[in-house]
Amino acid sequence: MFLKVLKKKKVMKKLLSTVLISTMAISGSAIGGTFHKNTYAAQKHTQYIHKTEQVTNGQYFSKEYEINTKQAGTLSAKIVVKNLGCDFHVSIYGSNSKFYLGNNNIPTLDLTSDKNRNASGVLKTDHIMYADVYKVLIQCKSPAQANGTITTDFTFQPSSCEDRDYLRLNSNDVLDSAKSHDLMDRKYHTYMLSGFSEQQDSSDCFDLYAKKKVTMSLRAKTVSNINHASYKINVIRAKDKKLISSMTPKKALSTKLLHLSAGYYYVQVVANNNALRSDQQILYTIYMAKARKIKSVSLNKKSLALYRLPGYTTGKLISKVNGKKSNSNNVVFRSSRSNVVSVSKAGKLTA
Incomplete structure (x- = not known):
């Protein structure tokens, strides 16, 4: 598919360039706070809670904040101490026995007071945590000096991640307990494998019919x-456990077309050697x-004039597959002369 691009300088001297834009269609297709989220799908936006505590001279400060996440994600606490003149110890832990106080794997932070009696620091989890009631414990090591x-x-x-809580953690670890999946479900799903001690x-495993x-x-x-970590995706025929296909996912989307006979199959996503480090x-x-089956691929424009003038340097391509608007996973745009015009994954042209 060809797209003609007009490239002009300020003197409006025409420079005609023919740029090949290739489209590739993929076959198929306590005192605390609560971050409110009750639905299965994760929220896209970062959420915040702010707390300020007054501490008096000579007071020992120790407080535990409850954070009910309701879904999987990462948690951090930024602590700023003003004028107290004492050191602090901070911990994050949850209800899981392997991620509780006394375990060496929970995040901890020590804050040291400076000459102005101030201290600050950020404590955060180093991996995605499942939904839980997490607690942030802030304790001073000596009485406040002011x-x-x-x-x-x-x-x-x-x-x-759709694996949002511990209840679903090991529900589909083996083929015999595979999660049922409908071949008519044309959605992308995001899941997690983990070797961290509280997740394991x-x-x-998914079964298909x-x-x-x-x-x-x-x-x-x-x-x-x-x-x-090294991992792979195996497709296995259920009746004889024969391996039909295997792929190793990369950062870029990989696609395989598999011709299946009638019957049951498993899709197994598994770490190499069936083990992950902690x-x-x-x-x-x-x-x-x-x-x-793809019967047609079309664009909203057959030609487009772009100029090197403010407001005229960009354009937008909208693709349709089988007459319906596609997305960036179905159609890939490429420019054969990116020095003249570049094109983004979403079809935005820039001269």
Whole structure:
């Protein structure tokens, strides 16, 4: 598909360039605070709680804040101590016995008072945590030397992970307890594998049923991978446990088209050697659905004039697949002459 781009200087001298924009269609298709979230899908926006405490001269300060996250994500606490002249110890822990006070793996922070009797620091979790009632404990190591304040800003960053709580942690670890998945479900799902001590989940299994011969589109990518764990996605025929296909997801979306006969199948996402180290965690996105035949791919414009003048340097391409508006996972734009005009994943042109 060709797109003609007019490139003009301020003197309006025409410079005609023909730029090839290629489109690729993919086949198929206590005192505390609560971060309110009750639905299954994760919120996109960071959420905050702010607390300020007054501390008097000679007082020992010790306070525990409850943070009910309601979903998976990361938690941090920024502490600012003013005029107290004492050191502090801060801890984050949850209700899980392996992520509780006394365990060496919980996040801790020591704040040391400076010559102006102030101290500050940020304590945060080093991996995605499951939904829980977390507690942030702030304790001074000696009495306050003067009247002052402790200000704490709690920040919760939600994750796109659908494995949101401990109840679902090991529900589909093996083939015999695989989670049922409908081949007509044309949605991308994000799940997590983890070796951290309170999570311990090194595999996810899904079962599929094909009523008749079908072409399945299997797509996957790695969203995040703490400490570079190795893992793969296996497709296994249920009746004889035969491996049909295997792929190793990358940061970019990978796609495989699999021709399946009628019957039951498993999709197994598993760490290599079925084990993750205690400092490894994988967040991945997967799509498993019956492929749709592509009959047509079209763009909203056959040609477009762009100028090197304010307000005229950009344009927008909108693609349709089989007559319906597509998304960045279905159509990929590329420019053959990016020095003349570049194109983004979303189809934005810039001269």
